[in-house]
Amino acid sequence: MSDRDDEMMKLYSQRILALAADIPHHERLDAPDATVTKRSPLCGSTVTVDVDVEDGRITRFGQDVKACALGQASAAVFAAQAEGLTLEEARAGRDALRAMLKDEGPVPSAPFDGYAALEPARAYRNRHASILLVPDATVAALEQLADEKIAATP
Template sequence: MSDADLVSLYSGRILELAASIPHLGRLDAPHASVKKRSPLCGSTVTVDLDVNDGKVSRFAQDVKACALGQASAALVGTNVIGATRAQVQTARDQLLAMLKDGGAPPTAPFDGFDALVPARDFKNRHASIMLAFDATLEALEQAGA
């Protein structure tokens, strides 16, 4: 990766997101808890959540990831309260398509992922970017949402 590639990839917006991850920490007695790890880079995201009336009502995350994984976790955390399992699944699928197939970024309620468009060309970072969604989706499944 060249210096120009790094500057492009780690934009101010990505670094800003990485520095402001909401809902950091863990929940007491969550309905579900899931830890996901990227085998390629070792990044991890642990998600705790509660579900009421089919929507995420409480959410916390412990994020140990690169700046791209942190930025993704920040965007998930910003938008996940009140989301349904179907909305999380749709956004996760849209993010994967954005990274792998050049698709559009996730739509509302999961706005803001356009900041991660430059990561498309860095396949070794895709798993870290997907961790927050993957952990959230599995936790929603565990919680019966």
Template sequence: MAADSDLIKLYSQRILALAADIPHRGALKAPQARVKKRAPLCGSTVTVELCLTDDKVSAFAQDVKACALGQAAAALLGQHVIGRTRLEVEAARDALKAMLKFDGPPPGAPWEGYEVLEPAKEYRNRHASIMLALDATAEAMAEAEHAACA
């Protein structure tokens, strides 16, 4: 019974609602950068495309093929990513990783909502999928700093 209740907590209604409503799905016509990340253990993938203006995300698209937890993490990213700098994205990524691996607090403002993923701390095999969207976005931002958006 405890295992069933843990899974129910892990796949809460909030997680499922986020997974069903991922912002910025699709592709950009002329992205400055495109990065695809894959979680080797489960096969989840996230592809991110973006453009920067004044070092901030001005256009963003994502293609998410992941478990509900990876989808929820991508949805949260999509809610907050426009207008963010690479340092802000990297700070959110690092905070999320610390939350999952070291029981740290969830990412703070302006990245509200990641606390919904706290029950996943116990499921290390899910961590890579949860990290995909932020990892891909940080890498794409680094690439975009060296390109021009058409």
């Protein structure tokens, strides 16, 4: 086995494959408060995230994920923590994941410490966008609702 094959085996570890096979909240919501679709132009991965929010926290979360195993694993980690998150918490989780991938930062702290499984993906920059799709879409949905609330305030 070549070094490249060994790296790929580490990248697609049993943990990543298990996460990808068991994505929570994998169905769309009926009449959500906000919906955002994001697509990675490099690989074509696409996600749609639906959220319902009450008092600034996600009360219901749904998603449709059409992505590689890494994108699916990321969606599983994020979705497992999504309900109850505020915009600030979702943004902090997304930003910590981005820093882990792009800047050799530490694994995000709890509740997003499940992203430790994706540490080997740091070396595969072409996969970063797919990994960030669900966190990006969730933050965008929450920002959309926050903007609507501000616009509706007299």
